[in-house]
Amino acid sequence: MGAELRLMAPVNEPVQPDDRLLVETIRGGDADAFEQLVRRKTSRVYALCYRIIGNAEDAKDIAQLVFIKLWENLHKYDTAYAFDTWLYRMVTNVAIDFIRNRQSRENAVNSSLRLVKTTADAEQGVAVQRKEIETVFDHVSSVLSPKQKTIFVMKEMEDLPSSEIAKVLGCRESTVRNHLFNARKLMQAQLEKRYPEYAQLWRGRS
Amino acid sequence: MTCDRFRSRFAPSTDDAGLLAHARACESCLAVAIERDPDMLFRSLGGAELIPPGGIDLFVDDVMREVRLRTTETTMAPRPVSWTRRLAIAATIALGIVGGAAIYQYERATGTAPMIVHRVALRPVTFDSRPAVEAYDSLNATIVEVPTEGVEDVRMVMVFDDTLPADL
Numbered sequence: 001m002g003a004e005l006r007l008m009a010p011v012n013e014p015v016q017p018d019d020r021l022l023v024e025t026i027r028g029g030d031a032d033a034f035e036q037l038v039r040r041k042t043s044r045v046y047a048l049c050y051r052i053i054g055n056a057e058d059a060k061d062i063a064q065l066v067f068i069k070l071w072e073n074l075h076k077y078d079t080a081y082a083f084d085t086w087l088y089r090m091v092t093n094v095a096i097d098f099i100r101n102r103q104s105r106e107n108a109v110n111s112s113l114r115l116v117k118t119t120a121d122a123e124q125g126v127a128v129q130r131k132e133i134e135t136v137f138d139h140v141s142s143v144l145s146p147k148q149k150t151i152f153v154m155k156e157m158e159d160l161p162s163s164e165i166a167k168v169l170g171c172r173e174s175t176v177r178n179h180l181f182n183a184r185k186l187m188q189a190q191l192e193k194r195y196p197e198y199a200q201l202w203r204g205r206s
Numbered sequence: 207m208t209c210d211r212f213r214s215r216f217a218p219s220t221d222d223a224g225l226l227a228h229a230r231a232c233e234s235c236l237a238v239a240i241e242r243d244p245d246m247l248f249r250s251l252g253g254a255e256l257i258p259p260g261g262i263d264l265f266v267d268d269v270m271r272e273v274r275l276r277t278t279e280t281t282m283a284p285r286p287v288s289w290t291r292r293l294a295i296a297a298t299i300a301l302g303i304v305g306g307a308a309i310y311q312y313e314r315a316t317g318t319a320p321m322i323v324h325r326v327a328l329r330p331v332t333f334d335s336r337p338a339v340e341a342y343d344s345l346n347a348t349i350v351e352v353p354t355e356g357v358e359d360v361r362m363v364m365v366f367d368d369t370l371p372a373d374l
Contacts (some may be wrong), residue, residue: 034273038266043255046265050256060258060265067269068276129233130251137248156245157252159226198247 019083026074034074038067045091051153052095052146054138062098066091088160088168092150099146136198140190141183148183151176209235218243226253344369 025033050059154160166173191199207228212235229239230253239246258265347367
């Protein structure tokens with residue numbers, strides 16, 4: 001979580017072709033259209049990868065892998081469905097696979113990590129607060145399963161409704177809610193154990 | 207959105223994009239939001255689109271380079287041979303073998319075939335030996351024993367007898 005994050009400033013974008021139309025153009029062999037699609041989706045795909053994986057460089061690699069897989073599998077996309085749902089499914093599959101592989105390599109390290117304030121934290125403002133909350137989240141979410149974390153991120157940070165998350169993951173809405181409930185419970189326990197000051201804040205909802 | 211407007215409108219579990227965006231951007235309003243809705247603690251991390259390290263241009267360039275590389279590899283990869291083409295190749299090989307055999311037979315029949323060295327297989331030959339004379343008893347025979355030079359030397363005995371067959 002040490003990498004610097006920059007927020008993307010909102011810009012007035014010109015009217016762009018619909019995602020489905022763009023996909024049809026790409027299927028016709030237009031590589032420039034694919035570049036346009038990558039440029040359009042990079043920020044969201046990278047953000048989701050980063051929030052699930054928790055490491056800037058790994059998230060970048062995974063996001064790039066997602067786009068390469070997208071290029072190779074674009075013929076499988078059914079334009080009757082929302083493109084973002086299909087794209088998110090690809091992102092979550094690749095990210096979850098990555099976390100599982102990483103977990104098997106590292107075998108749950110970071111169990112004794114504690115937030116350490118750095119010189120960068122001397123700055124004031126939202127950026128510092130976000131950074132600190134990010135670090136807390138990184139630590140307490142390490143106890144979640146890849147699927148629990150993915151659902152938590154999509155619900156709480158990507159603001160996706162449970163119904164949409166269920167579509168992305170190909171499961172029932174009740175399963176999503178169940179995972180979310182368990183994720184909160186586990187994170188609450190971790191907060192109380194490692195960050196009691198934050199546990200006080202978060203207790204109300206869990 | 208002003209902070210006053212945010213504080214008057216914010217309610218727990220809100221899905222209002224404007225309210226969430228403000229809470230994620232304003233430190234003091236985020237504190238208020240967390241007080242009212244503890245979930246805002248981690249919800250504050252979301253929303254903003256993030257830029258990968260190195261920037262979007264570099265990211266997109268990397269992706270497109272890899273895509274073009276893979277496209278080139280796919281184009282240059284050997285294409286699968288169709289069954290008709292495979293059949294044609296097999297027929298050509300068979301024709302070559304039959305033709306070669308026919309030419310060989312023709313040249314052999316007309317005597318112009320090149321000299322062929324036959325390989326002779328060596329087979330072990332077992333000799334079934336038995337004595338030519340199984341019973342011998344004679345008073346006219348002269349027996350001469352050749353003296354040996356050593357203990358292991360072969361003992362040679364010569365029998366002279368006119369009554370024995372001449373071709374023995």
